Amino acid sequence: EDQVTQSPEALRLQEGESSSLNCSYTVSGLRGLFWYRQDPGKGPEFLFTLYSAGEEKEKERLKATLTKKESFLHITAPKPEDSATYLCAVRGSSASKIIFGSGTRLSIRP
Amino acid sequence: EAQVTQNPRYLITVTGKKLTVTCSQNMNHEYMSWYRQDPGLGLRQIYYSMNVEVTDKGDVPEGYKVSRKEKRNFPLILESPSPNQTSLYFCASIGLAESSYNEQFFGPGTRLTVL
Numbered sequence: 001e002d003q004v005t006q007s008p009e010a011l012r013l014q015e016g017e018s019s020s021l022n023c024s025y026t027v028s029g030l031r032g033l034f035w036y037r038q039d040p041g042k043g044p045e046f047l048f049t050l051y052s053a054g055e056e057k058e059k060e061r062l063k064a065t066l067t068k069k070e071s072f073l074h075i076t077a078p079k080p081e082d083s084a085t086y087l088c089a090v091r092g093s094s095a096s097k098i099i100f101g102s103g104t105r106l107s108i109r110p
Numbered sequence: 111e112a113q114v115t116q117n118p119r120y121l122i123t124v125t126g127k128k129l130t131v132t133c134s135q136n137m138n139h140e141y142m143s144w145y146r147q148d149p150g151l152g153l154r155q156i157y158y159s160m161n162v163e164v165t166d167k168g169d170v171p172e173g174y175k176v177s178r179k180e181k182r183n184f185p186l187i188l189e190s191p192s193p194n195q196t197s198l199y200f201c202a203s204i205g206l207a208e209s210s211y212n213e214q215f216f217g218p219g220t221r222l223t224v225l
Contacts, residue, residue: 032212043114043200043216044153087153091212096160097168098143098214102152 002027002092006101013078013108021073021086021104029093033071035064036087038103044087047073078108112137114217116201122223123191131186131220133201139215141204142184143168144176146197147219153200159184191224198222 003026013019025033032051036044048057050066057064061082063074073086089100114135123129135142143158145168155168159178173195175187184203188195201217 034212034214036214036216041219043202043219044214046213046215049212089153096141096158096166097155098158099155099169100145100153102150 002090002097002099004088004090004099004101006086006088006104008104009102010105011107013075013106015079015108015110016077018074018076018078020075021106023071023073023088023101024069025071025088025090026069027090027092027099031091031093033066034089034091034098035062035071035073036089038085038087047086075106078106080108080110082106083108112215114201114203114215116199116217116220118220119218120221122225124225125192126190129188129191129222131188131199131201131222133184133186133217134182135184135201135203135215136182137203137205137215138181139203140181140206142178143202143204143214144174144184144186145200145202146170146195147200148197156186156199191222193224196222196224 005024007022035047038044048064053068065072085103087103091098117132140161144156145153147153154170157176159165199220204214
C-alpha cells in the first residue's frame with residue numbers, strides 16, 4: 001500500500017538557520033513526488049514535482065531532492081515569510097490516487 | 111488567470127440535508143480531485159476523475175458522490191450529510207499535457223459544518 005511519512009511534525013528555526021524536511025515514501029512505481037506549501041486556511045500551493053532518484057529542483061530558498069525511498073526539502077537561510085506547513089505527496093503507477101503526508105509545520109522566528 | 115473555484119466557501123447545515131459543493135477550473139485540465147483535510151489526518155483523497163465521465167474512488171469515498179459531465183466542472187455531492195463529514199474540503203486539478211504535467215492547482219477550500 002502506498003504510504004507517505006513526513007518528519008518532523010513541527011520545526012522552529014531562527015531566521016537564517018538552514019534545515020531540511022524529510023518525506024519518506026513507499027509506492028509501487030513512482031509517477032511523481034510532489035511538494036506543496038500551505039498557509040493557514042488556504043489551499044496548498046504547488047512547489048515541485050520530482051520523478052526519479054537523483055533529481056533536484058530549486059525555487060528561491062527551497063531545494064527538493066529525491067532518492068528511491070525519501071525526499072528532502074532543504075530550506076536555505078529561511079525568512080519569516082517561509083513559515084507555513086509543507087506537504088509531500090506521491091502518485092504511484094498502480095493507481096491514479098494521490099497520497100499525502102501529514103505535513104511539517106515550519107515556523108521561522110525573526 | 112489560472113484558477114480553481116469552489117462554492118460555497120463556508121456552509122453550515124444539518125444532518126441529512128442534501129448538499130452540493132461546486133468546483134470549476136479554467137485550465138482545461140483532465141484530472142480533477144476532491145480532498146478533505148482534518149487535523150492530525152492531513153489531506154485525504156475522496157474521489158478523482160481522469161476525464162469526462164470517468165471517476166474513481168480515493169481513500170475516503172464513503173458518503174460522497176461526484177460527477178464529471180463537463181471537463182471544467184467536478185461537483186461533490188453529499189446525499190445525507192452526517193457530523194463526521196464536518197471538515198475542510200479542497201478541489202484540485204492537474205494538467206496532463208507536457209507543459210504542465212502533474213502540476214496540481216487547489217481551490218480555496220470549503221469549510222463544512224454538519225450539525
